[in-house]
Amino acid sequence: xxxxxxxxxxxxxxxxxxxxxxxxxxxxxxxxxxxxxxxxxxxxxxxxxxxxxxxxxxxxxxxxxxxxxxxxxxxxxxxxxxxxxxxxxxxxxxxxxxxxxxxxxxxxxxxxxxxxxxxxxxxxxxxxxxxxxxxxxxxxxxxxxxxxxxxxxxxxxxxxxxxxxxxxxxxxxxxxxxxxxxxxxxxxxxxxxxxxxxxxxxxxxxxxxxxxxxxxxxxxxxxxxxxxxxxxxxxxxxxxxxxxxxxxxxxxxxxxxxxxxxxxxxxxxxxxxxxxxxxxxxxxxxxxxxxxxxxxxxxxxxxxxxxxxxxxxxxxxxxxxxxxxxxxxxxxxxxxxxxxxxxxxxxxxxxxxxxxxxxxxxxxxxxxxxxxxxxxxxxxxxxxxxxxxxxxxxxxxxxxxxxxxxxxxxxxxxxxxxxxxxxxxxxxxxxxxxxxxxxxxxxxxxxxxxxxxxxxxxxxxxxxxxxxxxxxxxxxxxxxxxxxxxxxx
Numbered sequence: 001x002x003x004x005x006x007x008x009x010x011x012x013x014x015x016x017x018x019x020x021x022x023x024x025x026x027x028x029x030x031x032x033x034x035x036x037x038x039x040x041x042x043x044x045x046x047x048x049x050x051x052x053x054x055x056x057x058x059x060x061x062x063x064x065x066x067x068x069x070x071x072x073x074x075x076x077x078x079x080x081x082x083x084x085x086x087x088x089x090x091x092x093x094x095x096x097x098x099x100x101x102x103x104x105x106x107x108x109x110x111x112x113x114x115x116x117x118x119x120x121x122x123x124x125x126x127x128x129x130x131x132x133x134x135x136x137x138x139x140x141x142x143x144x145x146x147x148x149x150x151x152x153x154x155x156x157x158x159x160x161x162x163x164x165x166x167x168x169x170x171x172x173x174x175x176x177x178x179x180x181x182x183x184x185x186x187x188x189x190x191x192x193x194x195x196x197x198x199x200x201x202x203x204x205x206x207x208x209x210x211x212x213x214x215x216x217x218x219x220x221x222x223x224x225x226x227x228x229x230x231x232x233x234x235x236x237x238x239x240x241x242x243x244x245x246x247x248x249x250x251x252x253x254x255x256x257x258x259x260x261x262x263x264x265x266x267x268x269x270x271x272x273x274x275x276x277x278x279x280x281x282x283x284x285x286x287x288x289x290x291x292x293x294x295x296x297x298x299x300x301x302x303x304x305x306x307x308x309x310x311x312x313x314x315x316x317x318x319x320x321x322x323x324x325x326x327x328x329x330x331x332x333x334x335x336x337x338x339x340x341x342x343x344x345x346x347x348x349x350x351x352x353x354x355x356x357x358x359x360x361x362x363x364x365x366x367x368x369x370x371x372x373x374x375x376x377x378x379x380x381x382x383x384x385x386x387x388x389x390x391x392x393x394x395x396x397x398x399x400x401x402x403x404x405x406x407x408x409x410x411x412x413x414x415x416x417x418x419x420x421x422x423x424x425x426x427x428x429x430x431x432x433x434x435x436x437x438x439x440x441x442x443x444x445x446x447x448x449x450x451x452x453x454x455x456x457x458x459x460x461x462x463x464x465x466x467x468x469x470x471x472x473x474x475x476x477x478x479x480x481x482x483x484x485x486x487x488x489x
Contacts, residue, residue, distance in 0.1 A: 005226060005227065005230065005231065005232055005233050006232075006233045006234075006235065007214075007232045007233065007234055009112045009115055009116065009234065012116060012119075012214070012232070012234060013115060013116065013119045016116070016119040016120055016123055016125075016195070017119065017122075017123065019123070019212075020193050021123045021124050021125075022123075022124045022125070023124055023125065023126050023187075023188075024126075024188055024189055024190045024193065025123070025124075025125045025126070025189070025190065025193050025194055025195070026125065026126050026127075026128060026180075026184060026189040026190075026191065026194035026195065026196075026210070027116075027117070027120035027125045027126065027127045027128065027194065027195045027197075028128045028130060028180055028194065028195065028196045028197070028206065028209075028210065029113065029116075029117065029127070029128070029129050029130070029147075029196075029197045029198075030130060030131065030176075030196075030197060030198035030199060030200075030203050030206065030216075031129055031130070031131035031133065031138055031141070032131065032133065033198075033199035033200060033216070033217060034110075034113065034197050034198055034199050034216045034217070035109065035110060035113045035117075035129065035141070035145070036105060036108050036109050036110065036113075036141060037108040037109075037110060037236075037238050037239040054096075056084065057084060057085070057088065057092075057093075057096060058096045058099065058100055060080065060081060060084050060085070061093070061096055061097055061100050061136060061137050062100050062104060062105070074132060074170075074172050074202070078166065078170065081134070082155075082164040082165060082166070083164065085155070085162045085164065086162055086163060086164030087161055087162065087164075088161065088162055089160050089161055089162070090157050090160055090161075090162065091160065093134075093136040093162070094136055094139075096136070097135075097136035097137055097139065097140055098140050100137075100140075101140035101141060101144070102140075102395065102432075103432075105140070105141060106141075106144065106395040106396060106430075106431070107239060107430040107431075107433070108239040109141065109144075109145070109239075109396055110236040110237075110239070111397060111424075111427065112234065112236045112237075113197075113216075113236065114145070114396065114397050115475070116197070117145055117146075117147065118471075118474075118475045119475065120195070121146070122475060125194075125195070126149065126187060126189060127147050127148075127149065128147070128149045128150070128151065128180065128183060129141075129142050129145070129147045129149070129150045129151070130150075130151040130152075130171065130176055130179065130180055130206070131150075131151070131152050131153070131171065131176075132152075132153055132170060132171045132172045132175075132176060132202075133152060133153060134152055134153055134154075134155050135150070135152050135154070135155075137152075138150060138152050139152075144395060144396055144398060145396075145398075146398070149183065149187075151171060151176075151179045151180065151183060152171060153166060153170045153171045153172070154166065154167040154168055155167060172202065173202045173203075173205060174205050176202075176203065176205070176206050177205035177206045177208075177209050180196075180206060180209060181209065191209055191210050191211065192210070192211040193211055193212075194210040194211060194212065195210060195212040195213075195214065196209060196210040196212070196213045196214070197213075197214050197216050197234075198213075198215070198216065198222075199215065199216045199217045199218055199219060199222065200218075200219050200221075200222060201219055201221035201222050201225075203222075204221075204222065204225060207222075207225075207231070213229075213231050214231060214232050214233070214234055215231055215232070215233045215234070216233075216234045216235075216236060217234075217235060217236055218233060242433075242435040242437070246435050246436065246437050246438075247435060249292075249293050249294070249436050249437075249438065250293075250434065250435050250436045252292040252293060253289050253292045253293040253295075253436050254347065255292060256285075256288035256289045256290075256291060256292030256293070257285050257288065257289045257292075257324070257347065258285075258347065259288060260281075260284045260285035260286070260287060260288025260289065261281045261284070261285040261351055263284050263288070264277070264280035264281035264282070264283065264284030264285055265277045265278075265280065265281045265354075267280050267284065268280040274354075274356075275356070275383075277354075278335075278354055278355045278356060279331075279332035279333060280332075281351070281354065281355065282327045282331075282332065282334075282355060283327065283331055283332055285324075285327065285351070286324050286327035286328040287328070289324050290324065290328060293436050293438070294438060295321075295428055295436065295438065295439060295440070295441065296439075296440040296441070297325060297328050297329065297440070297441050297443060298440055298441070298442050298443065298480065299329055299443045299444075299445065300442075300443070300444045300445070300478050300479075300480055301444055301445035301446060301447070301478070302329070302445060303445075304418055304445040304446065304447055304448060305329050305330050305331075305418070305420070305445045306331070308415075308416055308418075308448055309333060309382075309384055310333075310379045310380075310381075310382050310383055310384040310385075310413075310415050311384050311410075311415050311416050311417070311418045311448060312379070312384070312385050312386075312387060312406050312407075312409055312410040312413075312415060312416070312417050312418070313326070313330065313334065313384060313385070313386045313387070313418045313419075313420050314386075314387050314388070314389050314402075314406050314417060314418070314419055314420065314466075315386065315387075315388055315419075315420040315421070315422055316388070316390065316394070316399050316421060316422055316470050316474075317388035317390055317392065317393045317394065318393055318394050318395075318396075318397065318422070318425050318426035318431060319393065319425040319426045319428060319429045319430070319431060320348070320393075320429055320434065321425050321428050321429040321436065321441070322388075322393075322422060322425050323348060325422055325425055325441050325443060326386055326420065329420065329443055329445065330384070330386070333382075333383060333384055334383065334384040334385065334386055335355050335356040335357055335358070335378065335383055335384075335385060335386070336352060336355065336357040336358070336385065336386040336387070337357065337358045337359075337360065337372070337375065337385060337386070337387045337405075337406075338352055338357050338358070338359055338360075339359070339360060339361075339391070339392070340359045340360060340361045342359070343359055356378075356383075358371055358372065358374070358375055358378075359371070360372065369405075372405055372408075372409060375409050375413075376409055376412045376413045379409065379410075379413035379415050380413055380414075384415075385406075385409065387405070387406040387409075389402035389403050389404075389405075389406050389407075389463075389467075390402060390403070391403050393431045394426075394431070395431050396426070397423070397426065397474060399467060399470045399471050399474070401467070402463050402464070402466065402467045404459060404460075404463055407451060407454075407459065407462070407463055407466075410451045411451050411452065411454055411456075414452055416448035416449055416450055416451065417448065417449040417451055417466065418445065418446070418447075418448045418449070419445075419446040419449070419466060419469055419470060419473075420443060420444075420445050420446075421443070421444040421445075421446065421469075421470050421473040421474060422441065422442075422443055423441070423442040423443070423444075423474060423477065424439060424440065424441050424442055425441050427439055428441055442477065444473050444477065444478055446469060446473065449466065
């Protein structure tokens with residue numbers, strides 16, 4: 001039984017959908033601990049060992065992300081920050097903040113918070129990210145999350161160099177609530193109809209400010225307040241660093257992948273038919289990898305993965321594990337289009353070559369178009385093609401802009417586009433990581449889209465319409481079929 005007051009994210013999203021709509025309703029999110037799982041601050045000896053170099057500067061941006069839990073902790077954070085950053089340029093801190101986000105912070109963004117933000121966005125609410133930290137730490141995440149309005153503690157600068165002082169009042173405790181109150185007055189927000197999400201006791205003034213406060217991963221004091229005031233509570237799963245069992249699972253998975261690929265090829269070697277050997281390699285390798293890792297795949301709309309064929313299957317790309325997911329969902333009878341850089345991968349490069357993949361150089365537009373020309377013949381010959389129209393893996397569940405190559409190919413070959421929406425693969429294996437974590441990957445295969453009569457003059461609009469299908473599906477995940485496939489093979 002779920003304790004009273006604790007909501008599921010699905011329930012929270014439904015509440016947002018059924019509540020008041022429009023830009024006068026604010027959705028105010030605390031950052032550290034609410035939108036992103038924090039990082040443990042280093043001990044005193046560790047701070048001494050790391051010195052004052054550029055590495056120490058970068059780490060100072062990272063280890064304070066969790067947010068302070070008390071007055072003394074926040075004061076120490078400000079003192080260390082002002083001392084360490086004084087004399088450094090704003091440009092340097094901005095660049096380091098971007099690097100730290102892409103290196104580490106992106107993997108700690110809560111997908112549950114992502115869903116809530118998207119739900120508020122769909123309701124037309126004014127989404128605000130607020131933090132006691134600085135712009136160098138929060139703006140990269142805000143851009144990735146698509147949040148325009150960000151309130152943070154400003155740092156004073158002179159001639160582009162940080163002075164080591166705060167410019168005004170820090171956004172801490174009542175300072176954060178005051179900043180939100182001023183923003184609401186300037187933008188015409190109705191705070192009584194607005195939502196606030198925060199995790200720690202210093203943010204109680206922020207939660208008290210709105211008519212719909214929600215405690216997220218509450219600390220003990222906030223949990224008590226939430227119980228006494230009947231505030232709803234949301235619990236997000238922490239994003240943790242890889243453990244020994246994750247490393248062991250990954251090693252088993254790679255062993256299963258390579259062993260399965262070899263077994264699949266040998267099973268059909270007697271046919272001397274490379275296509276049949278490739279199909280066998282794909283299916284056996286996917287099954288072996290899933291068995292070894294214990295990762296499950298749950299599919300909605302599985303019938304569209306098998307018919308019609310041939311087709312151009314497009315998918316949202318967030319993880320190296322997508323290759324295993326697609327192999328499991330599609331089975332045999334397909335090949336892929338991949339960026340040329342993957343040929344350097346000692347595992348996936350050879351496997352994709354054997355499967356007949358087409359490799360393109362994204363930096364050479366003319367060359368890429370020429371490389372894609374034979375793919376039309378591949379489709380006309382009966383073999384389906386898989387393409388990631390974003391062109392590269394995304395850091396988060398965000399669906400990036402779609403390139404038009406896949407759609408041109410489908411139009412020329414006269415075959416349908418079939419969208420494959422993947423959810424949670426980025427949780428199983430982060431974008432820049434090769435470590436596999438346990439879990440379930442959800443896949444929704446959408447009905448085929450006939451592109452034969454598309455007007456080339458309206459291609460941009462048509463492509464954007466298809467991209468929006470991915471965005472909408474990730475926000476409003478379809479109910480599982482009665483016989484939805486749940487595979488760990």
